[in-house]
Amino acid sequence: MDMNELFYRHQMALMAVDRPHGASARHADFDLPGHYADRIDAYRARRGMSKYFPTASRSKASPVVGA
Numbered sequence: 001m002d003m004n005e006l007f008y009r010h011q012m013a014l015m016a017v018d019r020p021h022g023a024s025a026r027h028a029d030f031d032l033p034g035h036y037a038d039r040i041d042a043y044r045a046r047r048g049m050s051k052y053f054p055t056a057s058r059s060k061a062s063p064v065v066g067a
Contacts, residue, residue, distance in 0.1 A: 003040070006039055006043060007040070009036050010033060010037060010040060013032040013035075013036055014033045016032075017033060
């Protein structure tokens with residue numbers, strides 16, 4: 001599965017979280033968005049890619065909006 005497919009399935013899983021599960025309620029405890037997020041991270045790690053949303057530290061020189 002390529003990165004675009006992983007992103008697509010991750011987004012679809014996120015949108016389906018709040019929907020009623022109906023006949024598949026027995027699988028309601030499975031974290032499908034988390035599963036795809038893990039697969040995306042593994043895909044990146046295998047290819048030496050960085051995280052998509054790196055945690056940025058705020059420098060003291062950065063202005064704070066509304067302050």
